[in-house]
Amino acid sequence: MTVYAVFFYIIAALIIASAGLAITRKHMVHAVLYLVVSFIATALLFYLLGAPLVGIFQVILYAGAIMVLFLFIVMMIRMAPGPDRPFPAGHFLAAFGVCGIYVAAALLVAFSSGPETGRPMAAAAASPAAFGFYLFDRHWLAVEMISLLLLVALIGALHLGRAGRRKKSGNKEP
CATH class of the missing domain: 1.20.5 (Single alpha-helices involved in coiled-coils or other helix-helix interfaces)
Structure with missing residues (x-):
């Protein structure tokens, strides 16, 4: 495994963890901050994959402008955090069902590809x-x-x- 692959998996785990934390927080400001972490990690992933311009756009537009707008809206509305009760079981079942469909589709794509997928893609530079x-x-x-x-x-x-x-x-x- 190369150093780039290790960085890729670390950044991917950070994106998944911060996105998961963003959708499970009751306090809206914390959710927005975790979403900012997810956007910045996504920009790092773009940079690692050879698209620094897209990474810069990610930081400027999403982590910068859109998240500042979200923070202003959250601060203007002044939503109080909800009660500390767990989500209903039906919500978890639906989430795990959708997650299972995505995992099955990813495994299907990964293992049903032909032999031509063993070659690396040609780098596109602009x-x-x-x-x-x-x-x-x-x-x-x-x-x-x-x-x-x-x-x-x-x-x-x-x-x-x-x-x-x-x-x-x-x-x-x-």
């Missing part, structure tokens, strides 16, 4: 300039739609923040 040119040349509409969606989310968060402040103070702000 500079950030080439990626940017491709993205804005062929997918400019999707980029504009995503930027518009983020703008609407930001305006919605600002509106929710102002509405909560108006209710507490009692005065009418424009």
Whole structure:
């Protein structure tokens, strides 16, 4: 086993553990922080697999912008942690069922492949300039739609923040 394989498995275990902790926490701020750890570990995995630009996008967009937005929303709503009671057994059965389907599919793909899978894939390399040119040349509409969606989310968060402040103070702000 190579050093890269060891790092891959360590980072993959960190992603799985932090994502699991993120969905099982009752306190929302802790869940968001575990999700940030998961996103940063995913960026490390992208870097390890030879895609540093995608890793940087992962840190900037997800671990940076989206998670800051989530933290602001969680702090504005001020949700109290729920009662410390376990999830119903039906939820665990459904989760284990879905997990079993994914594991079965992964094993099926891993063991039913032909002999051509023994060869490593050819490395695909693209500079950030080439990626940017491709993205804005062929997918400019999707980029504009995503930027518009983020703008609407930001305006919605600002509106929710102002509405909560108006209710507490009692005065009418424009």
